[in-house]
Amino acid sequence: MTTLLPIAAETGACCAPLVRAPLGADDAVTLATQLKALADPARLRLLSLVAAHDGGEACVCDLIEPLGLSQPTVSHHLKVLVDAGLLTREKRGVWAYFTLVPQALDSIARVLTTV
Template sequence: MTTALHATVEAQACCAPLVAAPISPPDAEALARTLKALADPTRLRLLSLVAAHEGGEACVCDLTDPVGLSQPTVSHHLKVLVDAGLLTRDKRGVWAYYALVPGALDSVAAVLATRLRG
Protein backbone atom coordinates (compact mmCIF):
# COMPACT_ATOMS: atom_id res chain seq x y z
CA MET A 1 0.00 0.00 0.00
CA THR A 2 1.34 3.41 -0.86
CA THR A 3 2.10 5.85 1.92
CA ALA A 4 -0.60 8.31 0.78
CA LEU A 5 -3.24 5.57 0.53
CA HIS A 6 -2.16 4.13 3.89
CA ALA A 7 -2.50 7.59 5.49
CA THR A 8 -5.99 8.02 3.97
CA VAL A 9 -7.15 4.62 5.26
CA GLU A 10 -5.74 5.37 8.74
CA ALA A 11 -7.39 8.81 8.76
CA GLN A 12 -10.76 7.30 7.85
CA ALA A 13 -10.43 4.62 10.54
CA CYS A 14 -9.37 6.97 13.31
CA CYS A 15 -11.68 9.79 12.35
CA ALA A 16 -14.83 7.78 11.67
CA PRO A 17 -17.90 9.48 13.09
CA LEU A 18 -18.75 8.43 16.64
CA VAL A 19 -22.46 8.94 16.07
CA ALA A 20 -24.39 6.53 13.88
CA ALA A 21 -27.26 8.97 13.32
CA PRO A 22 -28.01 12.39 14.72
CA ILE A 23 -30.59 12.54 17.47
CA SER A 24 -33.76 14.47 16.69
CA PRO A 25 -34.57 17.60 18.69
CA PRO A 26 -37.54 15.97 20.50
CA ASP A 27 -35.47 12.87 21.31
CA ALA A 28 -32.62 15.08 22.55
CA GLU A 29 -35.03 16.97 24.83
CA ALA A 30 -36.47 13.76 26.28
CA LEU A 31 -33.07 12.14 26.76
CA ALA A 32 -31.62 15.29 28.35
CA ARG A 33 -34.53 15.45 30.81
CA THR A 34 -33.98 11.81 31.76
CA LEU A 35 -30.21 12.14 32.05
CA LYS A 36 -30.60 15.31 34.12
CA ALA A 37 -32.85 13.39 36.52
CA LEU A 38 -30.30 10.58 36.72
CA ALA A 39 -27.33 12.94 37.19
CA ASP A 40 -28.05 13.44 40.88
CA PRO A 41 -26.51 10.90 43.33
CA THR A 42 -29.53 11.01 45.65
CA ARG A 43 -31.92 10.28 42.79
CA LEU A 44 -29.75 7.41 41.58
CA ARG A 45 -29.79 6.00 45.10
CA LEU A 46 -33.57 6.43 45.39
CA LEU A 47 -34.08 4.73 42.04
CA SER A 48 -32.00 1.76 43.15
CA LEU A 49 -33.74 1.60 46.55
CA VAL A 50 -37.18 1.54 44.93
CA ALA A 51 -36.12 -1.10 42.41
CA ALA A 52 -34.58 -3.28 45.14
CA HIS A 53 -37.44 -2.85 47.60
CA GLU A 54 -39.67 -5.82 48.36
CA GLY A 55 -42.37 -6.01 45.71
CA GLY A 56 -40.54 -3.49 43.54
CA GLU A 57 -42.28 -0.51 45.09
CA ALA A 58 -41.60 1.72 48.08
CA CYS A 59 -43.30 4.42 50.09
CA VAL A 60 -41.57 7.72 50.86
CA CYS A 61 -41.56 6.61 54.49
CA ASP A 62 -39.36 3.65 53.47
CA LEU A 63 -36.83 5.90 51.72
CA THR A 64 -36.09 8.79 54.06
CA ASP A 65 -33.82 6.90 56.48
CA PRO A 66 -31.67 5.15 53.84
CA VAL A 67 -30.82 8.46 52.14
CA GLY A 68 -30.75 10.50 55.34
CA LEU A 69 -33.01 13.26 54.03
CA SER A 70 -36.31 14.74 55.14
CA GLN A 71 -39.60 13.54 53.68
CA PRO A 72 -40.18 16.75 51.66
CA THR A 73 -36.71 16.52 50.11
CA VAL A 74 -37.16 12.84 49.24
CA SER A 75 -40.60 13.60 47.79
CA HIS A 76 -39.09 16.32 45.61
CA HIS A 77 -36.44 13.92 44.25
CA LEU A 78 -39.09 11.27 43.61
CA LYS A 79 -41.23 13.81 41.74
CA VAL A 80 -38.28 14.58 39.46
CA LEU A 81 -37.90 10.85 38.75
CA VAL A 82 -41.64 10.52 38.06
CA ASP A 83 -41.61 13.55 35.75
CA ALA A 84 -38.66 12.03 33.87
CA GLY A 85 -40.67 8.84 33.29
CA LEU A 86 -38.46 6.64 35.44
CA LEU A 87 -40.87 5.99 38.33
CA THR A 88 -44.62 5.69 38.69
CA ARG A 89 -46.52 7.11 41.66
CA ASP A 90 -49.56 5.39 43.14
CA LYS A 91 -51.43 7.30 45.86
CA ARG A 92 -53.02 5.05 48.49
CA GLY A 93 -54.75 7.04 51.18
CA VAL A 94 -52.19 9.42 52.66
CA TRP A 95 -49.21 7.45 51.32
CA ALA A 96 -47.66 7.50 47.87
CA TYR A 97 -45.91 4.39 46.57
CA TYR A 98 -43.27 4.52 43.86
CA ALA A 99 -42.22 1.82 41.41
CA LEU A 100 -39.72 1.67 38.56
CA VAL A 101 -41.31 2.07 35.14
CA PRO A 102 -40.68 -1.24 33.37
CA GLY A 103 -38.05 -0.78 30.67
CA ALA A 104 -37.43 2.92 31.47
CA LEU A 105 -33.70 2.45 31.97
CA ASP A 106 -33.56 0.02 29.04
CA SER A 107 -34.95 2.72 26.77
CA VAL A 108 -32.24 5.17 27.90
CA ALA A 109 -29.56 2.57 27.19
CA ALA A 110 -31.12 1.74 23.82
CA VAL A 111 -31.14 5.37 22.70
CA LEU A 112 -27.47 5.69 23.59
CA ALA A 113 -26.54 2.34 22.05
CA THR A 114 -28.22 3.13 18.72
CA ARG A 115 -26.54 6.53 18.56
CA LEU A 116 -23.00 5.55 19.51
CA ARG A 117 -20.88 2.99 17.75
CA GLY A 118 -19.43 0.43 20.08
Template structure:
Protein backbone atom coordinates in the same frame (compact mmCIF):
# COMPACT_ATOMS: atom_id res chain seq x y z
CA UNK B 1 -50.54 -0.89 29.95
CA UNK B 2 -49.15 -0.12 33.39
CA UNK B 3 -52.29 -0.84 35.39
CA UNK B 4 -51.74 -0.73 39.12
CA UNK B 5 -53.81 -1.33 42.21
CA UNK B 6 -54.80 1.71 44.18
CA UNK B 7 -55.30 5.22 42.92
CA UNK B 8 -52.95 5.92 40.04
CA UNK B 9 -51.82 9.49 39.86
CA UNK B 10 -52.26 11.16 36.50
CA UNK B 11 -49.15 13.18 35.86
CA UNK B 12 -49.93 16.62 34.49
CA UNK B 13 -46.84 16.46 32.30
CA UNK B 14 -46.55 13.83 29.63
CA UNK B 15 -44.32 10.92 30.59
CA UNK B 16 -41.15 11.99 28.86
CA UNK B 17 -39.60 8.56 28.73
CA UNK B 18 -42.33 7.27 26.48
CA UNK B 19 -41.73 9.82 23.75
CA UNK B 20 -38.20 8.63 23.57
CA UNK B 21 -38.37 4.87 23.52
CA UNK B 22 -37.93 4.24 19.82
CA UNK B 23 -34.68 6.02 19.04
CA UNK B 24 -31.58 4.52 17.55
CA UNK B 25 -28.34 4.82 19.51
CA UNK B 26 -27.04 8.35 19.45
CA UNK B 27 -23.77 7.10 18.03
CA UNK B 28 -25.45 5.99 14.81
CA UNK B 29 -26.43 9.38 13.46
CA UNK B 30 -26.35 12.90 14.90
CA UNK B 31 -29.30 13.94 17.05
CA UNK B 32 -31.20 17.02 16.03
CA UNK B 33 -31.80 19.78 18.54
CA UNK B 34 -35.16 18.49 19.73
CA UNK B 35 -34.03 14.91 20.25
CA UNK B 36 -31.03 16.19 22.19
CA UNK B 37 -33.22 18.28 24.48
CA UNK B 38 -35.55 15.35 25.14
CA UNK B 39 -32.77 12.91 25.94
CA UNK B 40 -30.98 15.50 28.07
CA UNK B 41 -34.16 15.96 30.08
CA UNK B 42 -34.23 12.27 30.90
CA UNK B 43 -30.55 12.15 31.77
CA UNK B 44 -30.88 15.25 33.94
CA UNK B 45 -33.54 13.44 35.95
CA UNK B 46 -31.10 10.58 36.51
CA UNK B 47 -28.00 12.71 37.09
CA UNK B 48 -28.31 13.14 40.83
CA UNK B 49 -26.91 10.89 43.56
CA UNK B 50 -30.05 11.02 45.66
CA UNK B 51 -32.30 10.14 42.74
CA UNK B 52 -30.07 7.27 41.67
CA UNK B 53 -30.18 5.87 45.17
CA UNK B 54 -33.95 6.29 45.27
CA UNK B 55 -34.30 4.36 42.03
CA UNK B 56 -32.04 1.58 43.20
CA UNK B 57 -33.75 1.31 46.56
CA UNK B 58 -37.18 1.18 44.97
CA UNK B 59 -35.98 -1.44 42.50
CA UNK B 60 -34.53 -3.59 45.25
CA UNK B 61 -37.61 -3.35 47.48
CA UNK B 62 -40.34 -5.92 47.88
CA UNK B 63 -42.54 -5.82 44.81
CA UNK B 64 -40.38 -3.12 43.25
CA UNK B 65 -42.16 -0.46 45.25
CA UNK B 66 -41.55 1.65 48.33
CA UNK B 67 -43.25 4.47 50.20
CA UNK B 68 -41.66 7.77 51.12
CA UNK B 69 -41.23 6.82 54.74
CA UNK B 70 -39.06 3.89 53.68
CA UNK B 71 -36.87 6.13 51.57
CA UNK B 72 -36.16 9.10 53.81
CA UNK B 73 -33.93 7.34 56.28
CA UNK B 74 -31.60 5.35 53.95
CA UNK B 75 -30.95 8.32 51.67
CA UNK B 76 -30.42 10.70 54.57
CA UNK B 77 -32.30 13.74 53.29
CA UNK B 78 -35.35 15.55 54.58
CA UNK B 79 -38.82 14.37 53.66
CA UNK B 80 -39.60 17.38 51.45
CA UNK B 81 -36.38 16.82 49.54
CA UNK B 82 -37.18 13.15 49.03
CA UNK B 83 -40.64 14.05 47.76
CA UNK B 84 -39.07 16.57 45.41
CA UNK B 85 -36.71 13.98 43.94
CA UNK B 86 -39.50 11.45 43.57
CA UNK B 87 -41.53 14.03 41.70
CA UNK B 88 -38.65 14.69 39.31
CA UNK B 89 -38.32 10.96 38.64
CA UNK B 90 -42.07 10.69 38.11
CA UNK B 91 -42.26 13.58 35.68
CA UNK B 92 -39.43 12.04 33.71
CA UNK B 93 -41.35 8.78 33.54
CA UNK B 94 -39.01 6.61 35.58
CA UNK B 95 -41.32 6.16 38.56
CA UNK B 96 -45.04 5.78 39.01
CA UNK B 97 -47.00 6.56 42.13
CA UNK B 98 -49.90 4.68 43.61
CA UNK B 99 -51.54 5.87 46.77
CA UNK B 100 -52.93 3.47 49.37
CA UNK B 101 -54.38 5.18 52.39
CA UNK B 102 -51.99 7.79 53.65
CA UNK B 103 -49.04 6.10 52.03
CA UNK B 104 -47.71 6.82 48.58
CA UNK B 105 -45.98 3.87 46.94
CA UNK B 106 -43.48 4.56 44.21
CA UNK B 107 -42.55 1.90 41.65
CA UNK B 108 -40.23 1.61 38.68
CA UNK B 109 -41.90 2.15 35.32
CA UNK B 110 -40.94 -0.98 33.37
CA UNK B 111 -38.67 -0.27 30.42
CA UNK B 112 -38.03 3.38 31.20
CA UNK B 113 -34.44 2.94 32.30
CA UNK B 114 -33.83 0.42 29.54
CA UNK B 115 -34.92 2.80 26.82
CA UNK B 116 -32.33 5.31 27.98
CA UNK B 117 -29.70 2.59 28.13
CA UNK B 118 -30.54 1.58 24.57
CA UNK B 119 -30.00 5.09 23.26
CA UNK B 120 -26.62 5.31 24.96
CA UNK B 121 -25.24 2.01 23.80
CA UNK B 122 -22.57 2.13 21.10
CA UNK B 123 -23.17 -1.17 19.33
Protein backbone atom coordinates in the same frame (compact mmCIF):
# COMPACT_ATOMS: atom_id res chain seq x y z
CA MET C 1 -39.72 21.72 36.67
CA THR C 2 -43.15 20.19 36.56
CA THR C 3 -42.95 20.08 32.78
CA LEU C 4 -43.84 16.67 31.50
CA LEU C 5 -41.89 15.01 28.77
CA PRO C 6 -43.45 14.30 25.39
CA ILE C 7 -45.43 11.09 25.25
CA ALA C 8 -42.76 9.31 23.27
CA ALA C 9 -40.25 9.94 26.00
CA GLU C 10 -42.41 8.23 28.58
CA THR C 11 -43.54 5.26 26.59
CA GLY C 12 -40.50 4.30 24.59
CA ALA C 13 -37.21 5.32 23.09
CA CYS C 14 -36.85 8.93 22.12
CA CYS C 15 -34.49 8.30 19.27
CA ALA C 16 -31.96 6.10 17.58
CA PRO C 17 -28.64 5.30 19.27
CA LEU C 18 -26.45 8.38 19.60
CA VAL C 19 -23.60 7.11 17.53
CA ARG C 20 -25.73 5.60 14.77
CA ALA C 21 -27.52 8.68 13.49
CA PRO C 22 -26.93 12.41 13.98
CA LEU C 23 -29.00 13.56 16.94
CA GLY C 24 -31.50 16.27 16.06
CA ALA C 25 -31.84 19.34 18.24
CA ASP C 26 -35.29 18.36 19.51
CA ASP C 27 -34.30 14.79 20.31
CA ALA C 28 -31.24 16.12 22.10
CA VAL C 29 -33.39 18.24 24.38
CA THR C 30 -35.71 15.33 25.11
CA LEU C 31 -32.90 12.94 25.89
CA ALA C 32 -31.09 15.53 27.98
CA THR C 33 -34.24 16.05 30.04
CA GLN C 34 -34.41 12.36 30.83
CA LEU C 35 -30.72 12.22 31.69
CA LYS C 36 -31.00 15.28 33.91
CA ALA C 37 -33.57 13.38 35.95
CA LEU C 38 -31.00 10.62 36.39
CA ALA C 39 -27.98 12.82 36.98
CA ASP C 40 -28.33 13.20 40.73
CA PRO C 41 -26.91 10.91 43.42
CA ALA C 42 -30.07 11.03 45.53
CA ARG C 43 -32.30 10.11 42.61
CA LEU C 44 -30.06 7.27 41.47
CA ARG C 45 -30.16 5.83 44.96
CA LEU C 46 -33.93 6.25 45.07
CA LEU C 47 -34.30 4.17 41.92
CA SER C 48 -32.00 1.54 43.35
CA LEU C 49 -33.80 1.52 46.70
CA VAL C 50 -37.22 1.18 45.09
CA ALA C 51 -36.00 -1.68 42.91
CA ALA C 52 -34.50 -3.47 45.88
CA HIS C 53 -37.51 -3.04 48.16
CA ASP C 54 -40.05 -5.78 48.85
CA GLY C 55 -42.44 -6.16 45.94
CA GLY C 56 -40.48 -3.66 43.89
CA GLU C 57 -42.33 -0.78 45.52
CA ALA C 58 -41.64 1.58 48.39
CA CYS C 59 -43.30 4.49 50.13
CA VAL C 60 -41.66 7.79 51.02
CA CYS C 61 -41.26 6.73 54.63
CA ASP C 62 -39.14 3.77 53.51
CA LEU C 63 -36.76 6.02 51.65
CA ILE C 64 -36.12 8.95 53.96
CA GLU C 65 -33.90 7.21 56.44
CA PRO C 66 -31.57 5.32 54.04
CA LEU C 67 -31.13 8.48 51.99
CA GLY C 68 -30.44 10.77 54.91
CA LEU C 69 -32.39 13.65 53.41
CA SER C 70 -35.42 15.52 54.67
CA GLN C 71 -38.92 14.39 53.76
CA PRO C 72 -39.65 17.39 51.49
CA THR C 73 -36.41 16.79 49.63
CA VAL C 74 -37.17 13.11 49.12
CA SER C 75 -40.67 13.95 47.88
CA HIS C 76 -39.15 16.48 45.51
CA HIS C 77 -36.75 13.95 44.01
CA LEU C 78 -39.50 11.38 43.65
CA LYS C 79 -41.61 13.91 41.80
CA VAL C 80 -38.77 14.58 39.39
CA LEU C 81 -38.45 10.86 38.70
CA VAL C 82 -42.20 10.47 38.19
CA ASP C 83 -42.34 13.47 35.85
CA ALA C 84 -39.49 11.95 33.87
CA GLY C 85 -41.45 8.75 33.41
CA LEU C 86 -39.03 6.64 35.43
CA LEU C 87 -41.28 5.95 38.41
CA THR C 88 -45.02 5.57 38.90
CA ARG C 89 -46.80 6.84 41.96
CA GLU C 90 -49.78 5.03 43.46
CA LYS C 91 -51.57 6.49 46.45
CA ARG C 92 -52.99 3.83 48.75
CA GLY C 93 -54.57 5.30 51.84
CA VAL C 94 -52.18 7.73 53.41
CA TRP C 95 -49.16 6.22 51.75
CA ALA C 96 -47.72 6.82 48.31
CA TYR C 97 -46.07 3.80 46.72
CA PHE C 98 -43.49 4.18 44.02
CA THR C 99 -42.54 1.59 41.41
CA LEU C 100 -40.05 1.47 38.55
CA VAL C 101 -41.58 1.98 35.12
CA PRO C 102 -40.66 -1.15 33.14
CA GLN C 103 -38.33 -0.52 30.20
CA ALA C 104 -37.89 3.15 31.04
CA LEU C 105 -34.25 2.84 32.05
CA ASP C 106 -33.60 0.34 29.29
CA SER C 107 -34.85 2.66 26.57
CA ILE C 108 -32.42 5.32 27.78
CA ALA C 109 -29.60 2.79 27.97
CA ARG C 110 -30.33 1.70 24.41
CA VAL C 111 -29.76 5.22 23.10
CA LEU C 112 -26.37 5.36 24.76
CA THR C 113 -25.21 1.98 23.52
CA THR C 114 -22.61 2.06 20.77
CA VAL C 115 -22.47 -1.57 19.72
